[in-house]
Amino acid sequence: MAEIVLENIVKRFGSLVAVNNLNLDIKDKDFIVLLGPSGCGKTTTLRIISGLEFPDEGKIILDGVDVTKKRAADRDIAFVFQLYALYPHMTAYGNMAFPLKTQRVKKNVIEEEVSRAAELLKIKHILNKKPKELSGGDMQRVALGRALVRRPKAFLLDEPIGTLDAKFREEMRSELKKLHVDIGATTVYVTHDQVEAMSMGDKVVVMNKGLLQQVGTPSEIYHNPINLFVANFIGSPSMNFLKCLPVKDEGGVVSLKIKEVDAIIKIPENIQKTILDEKLVEGELVLGTRPEDVSIEFIECDNYIKTEVYIIETLGTYNIIDLKIGEETVRVRTLPSVMPGIGAPCCVGFDMSRIILFDKKTEKSIL
Ligand SMILES: Nc1ncnc2c1ncn2[C@@H]1O[C@H](COP(=O)(O)OP(=O)(O)OP(=O)(O)O)[C@@H](O)[C@H]1O
Ligand SMILES: [Mg+2]
Missing domain, CATH: 3.40.50.300 (P-loop containing nucleotide triphosphate hydrolases)
Known part of the structure; x- marks a missing residue:
């Protein structure tokens, strides 16, 4: 031994x-x-x-x-x-x-x-x-x-x-x-x-x-x-990162403001609570999502960000679609049947049960 x-x-x-x-x-x-x-x-x-x-x-x-x-x-x-x-x-x-x-x-x-x-x-x-x-x-x-x-x-x-x-x-x-x-x-x-x-x-x-x-x-x-x-x-393609700010409205609800495009996305209560407990409201965070936890829709959806198809890689068992959110790229893993044209308008959303938030200053995960 x-x-x-x-x-x-x-x-x-x-x-x-x-x-x-x-x-x-x-x-x-x-x-x-x-x-x-x-x-x-x-x-x-x-x-x-x-x-x-x-x-x-x-x-x-x-x-x-x-x-x-x-x-x-x-x-x-x-x-x-x-x-x-x-x-x-x-x-x-x-x-x-x-x-x-x-x-x-x-x-x-x-x-x-x-x-x-x-x-x-x-x-x-x-x-x-x-x-x-x-x-x-x-x-x-x-x-x-x-x-x-x-x-x-x-x-x-x-x-x-x-x-x-x-x-x-x-x-x-x-x-x-x-x-x-x-x-x-x-x-x-x-x-x-x-x-x-x-x-x-x-x-x-x-x-x-x-x-x-x-x-x-x-x-x-x-x-x-x-x-x-x-x-x-870890991960290939690697995790997507978007800079964001947690903001609190008058009702006390915390959401994430995506810095690149000023879009607001709603987050689950447990994450709101962590942000409040850790006193991170208005502090810079980084939102991390794996390509398989991102979804793309071609109709307007609640809690999605509007964007368009930038590039598409067809890899056989799945496709990787690149979307631009401001200057940042978000990569989405989709079924091989999802084949939008370049430039097609779309919306992108994140599986909120799978997101990871990092404190931008310490680079540590807060979730
Ligand atoms: N004998 C040595 N004298 C001086 N510097 C060394 C010596 N051995 C390693 N280093 C330095 O120590 C650091 C760690 O080296 P190490 O070889 O352990 O890295 P590694 O993770 O194995 O990298 P790689 O993936 O390239 O093999 C490097 O900056 C390397 O240049
Ligand atoms: Mg080595």
Whole structure:
């Protein structure tokens, strides 16, 4: 088993804070994905967990034992970078056996372990081939096999399938996920691809500029993003954002005034109450809506904003229609049968049970 706890980890490179006070609790058998843009500190975090890099502050606890000062070799954790780094002069078997040979494991045990890993990865038939004779996918499997033979407590995978073409990535994604189910080892997987993160992670850890933004299941991160960064980073096409002001009428009813076009939209009572409780009336907010929670109508409707069709993308299973609200774009996901002409007058409305409001100043979600 492997439970990994990071406590207040700080890592600096000169004046740059690559990881800024990171706390993370990774349970045994979890499949955790570290997600964030380039340079946000994902690889550094992984190297710190593995022992290839030491933090300036904080602790790493592995199964209840403080391993902060232990070297990588003493941590029982396998670190797989992009999966191509095989020794070209060795066969697949040689590559997989290598970590055990260096540990002076007995020959018959090595054979057993390689065979077990090859079975799991379905690569028994290629064990005597050299890397240049292998396809990209098989090379990935051999590299994974090399990590598997050590029976590590945990796997750390750094963008392992980042360089593959789209179709093959999809295939490897499901294979890696299946492998995790089969062997049940704690896995920390790094990617900057949000689709990969959402499809693979039991939990996703979103980072930006060395700071942890949010930890949650893919659904939590998607439906309840904690701030504008997470909301914007997750989802494709991404969330729509409109600047607005909450205004209160004489009767005490709070509505949202969309700044770009001076339109007023009504909001449910529970949201009005939050705005009043948080004293946000007349404070600038950002209204966030997912394209699938926006609707387009071609007759006038109550609580809709008038606009016109700007552009339409037909994507097969659905269409994405872009509408302009002042200078801002609102993207709507529709059925493929909705095919209005460019410039067609229409109205746009939001599913009020699904909207998210952010405080423009703090960028935090208030709902
Ligand atoms: N050895 C180093 N020396 C100096 N700066 C470093 C070093 N390693 C990483 N950094 C810096 O620390 C920050 C975090 O780097 P890191 O490699 O962890 O990012 P990342 O999230 O893995 O990015 P990517 O998606 O591009 O791989 C970056 O600004 C990077 O330039
Ligand atoms: Mg990296």
